[in-house]
Amino acid sequence: MIELDNIRVVHGAGSGAREAVSGVSLTIGTGELFGLLGPNGAGKTSLVSVLTGLRAPTSGRVILDGRELGRDGADLRRRIGLAPQETALYPAMTGLENMRFFGSLFGLKGPSFDRSAMEILEALGLAACSDRPAGTYSGGMLRRLNLAVALAHEPDILFLDEPTVGVDPQSRALLFSRIRDLHGRGRTIVYTSHHLDEVEALCPRLAIMDHGRLIACDTLPSLLGRMPGTIRAACGPVPSDLAESLAKQALGTWTNESGGFRLECPEPAARAPAVLERLIAAGIRPASLEVRASDLHSVFLSLTGRELRDG
């Protein structure tokens, strides 16, 4: 279990000081695949650098299974792997040599290390180019090698900071499938991203960060459940007394649109059948009926008043 107790991170000093993380407290359970989502500059990387022990927090504590990171034994660092946002690899070394270098930082070497390093490279689709200098890899291959070296010492807690920057959809699918495998094998994974769709697809629980603070931390269903979804029908005009009654029944807000209506309500999928039934009973047969649940875009918008666009 990882516990963050009121973490603050201030970069720089004096008049140039900048608070990147402003009192974040949160708990991540063992074996969770946890999303840390926020726009550029939210403080995600600053928080990850504290969680991985790369820097000490300005104040606050990180407790890992009851022991304080940075105080209580260097062996804790060994349990942590980080695939940093800026890939940190040696271009003149081959893929395997990079693995060996990062393994050696933890005293790992020899034939059995090479075997497990090759297995990791294989799983990330890099076995065939393991003897080529990393400097000759494409951007997507470098991202995969960045993850491979983070796994070299077989950490049980893994931090992935924007692991899909600059990768094509195929490499992204491979990364996602490896991340799901690692999660399935019990690793604790913190996945940092500003891509709403990635966090939504991967992470059952997540925190949303903005301006150095956590503005939400919950399971995906309960975050989405906070926001209404939409039932939209192309059915021509609906008599106003029926519209009023349907809105009341669905606990929603009715808007007439050209060619039909839009009904914003909680749990639209659960309410749509009753709406359709009452329309048909009133002699109205929609040409189409669209049910759209809430998504993280609307959650983010409602929490911050701003759009968070992918990209």
Ligand SMILES: Nc1ncnc2c1ncn2[C@@H]1O[C@H](COP(=O)(O)OP(=O)(O)OP(=O)(O)O)[C@@H](O)[C@H]1O
């Ligand atoms: N080494 C540093 N020195 C000074 N300021 C810094 C440093 N690192 C980060 N910052 C500032 O701290 C704030 C948070 O930055 P951080 O990199 O943690 O955000 P982020 O959420 O990871 O953003 P991104 O999505 O762009 O990676 C930003 O305002 C940034 O300019």
Ligand SMILES: [Mg+2]
């Ligand atoms: Mg970052």
